[in-house]
Amino acid sequence: MPTALSISNLNKVYDGGLQALTDVSLEIRKGEIFALLGPNGAGKTTLISAVCGIVSPTSGSIKVNGNDAAKNFRAARAAIGLVPQEISTDMFEPVQSTVAFSRGLFGRAPDPKHIEKVLRQTALWEKRKDRIMTLSGGMKRRVMIAKALAHEPEILFLDEPTAGVDVELRRSMWDVVRELRRSGVTIILTTHYIEEAEEMADRIGVISNGKLIVVEDKTTLMQKLGRKRLSLQLQEHLEQLPGELETWPLELAGDGWELHYDFDANAEDSGVPALLNKISGLGISFKDLNTSQSSLEEIFVGLVNKN
């Protein structure tokens, strides 16, 4: 698949001496949705800002559609739309003119048809004449999205687009993102809602302390790192784990009515048959059992803690 964005050996040391990015290399494929995950202060916004020209990299190179972001900044930046993490826009301006302004700023001729399309897409058409200061927080965030879409970018960065947005609106934003992807737009998003990445992303990158520690297809990542949990619903209530089971990674839950066993889904020997043998040997009986795959969130927490 052709590459939309290619970052190699990117480093960023802020003036105060803080190293926010360390040797980050990353290729984003055309047309994919890439989710960048990481705890607060990991460097997600710094990475995005470096690509968009808001932060100057200390070293390394960034290519957008093959255009060097520094040397060929016009071509590189014209292809990118950015929805920043913070809502910052001219509060006294009406919605429509702000969005039209963004289109002009990015070098595109006026196109009221496209502005209308974007405003309808972000459900702002009814509010187009209103000053931004009179909108709610969620609407303001959609204004930021509309501004980023005004110049028909090929690559869209969404830095926590759904922070502080209600469930219904979040779903409708996901629809917008999917629609954009269908039309061929490459999307890179950051989020702290892991279910968002799980739901939307094709690939996932995890950044921690300025280092990109994992880049993987979402499904592969979940398979590779996925832990499974076996839950046993017990017939009889247990006060505590019997001493014989102490060597097993077991956990008593549900007030002693449930036993949890976490295991690696990909290991040759999951240990499940041996455990079940052992349990029945101890005379513990259960009414039901089930296994569940760990969520991306659990994977993510595990990864970050390891680093």
Add this chain to the structure above:
Amino acid sequence: MTIHSNVTKPPPTQPVRFNRHGVWAIYKFEMARALRTLWQSFLAPVISTALYFVVFGSAIGSRMEAIDGTSYGSYIVPGLIMLSVLTQSVSNGSFSIFMPQFSGTIYELLSAPISAFEAVLAYVGAAATKSVVLGLIILGTASLIVPVEIQHPLWMLGFLVLTSVAFSLFGFILGIWGQTFEQLQFVPSLILTPLTFLGGSFYSIDMLPPFWRTVTLFNPVLYLISGFRWSFFGTSDLGVGWSLLMTSLFLLVCLAIVSWMFKTGYRLRS
């Protein structure tokens, strides 16, 4: 027929060399803001200048003798226009770039495919336009109160534009440098206003004792006012060539500073 076939075409992803839509978008935005705040932008300076004319021109001026054959009321017209144009240029120029940094909207400018030159052209162009319009409005107001005659209208316009551009650019630099509102106020009120008052807005430097006359020669604003006054009355304290030279020099210094700022990302990019 094939003569032009070997002319290398720019690659298809390479957009235009000059982002005219971007420049126009910023310019339009800045002008729209001025119209929205019409009161502060134009009416307030006009009223305060009208008061100057009433007090200095009519009330006090009627008791003053003519300078170089010009009545005092008319004599102060160019200086008063310059006083307003300088202050407004600096404040327009500085706020136009300070506010986006303050509110965070600068992210969009920094991420846009617009060069430093284009951004300066748009912001400074808008700030200077406002100043020129303001200068002309004050001129119109003045002509209602005192007799005004302009001997070299084109030169007058030329000086007005040159000064507006130079000081809007100076304001722009101030706006990038300043981190607080106080710093933005500091330079205009503590440096610019004294320089303008002492730069011969209200008198000819020939009226000063020799020592102070020499001191005044180091005041750059003197050259602006002197040149501008020459375009009105055909006489001035200093040669018009000096005025033109000093104003252009000031403009060039500002241009050099601003291009250095953009090149290094000074206070704009972290």
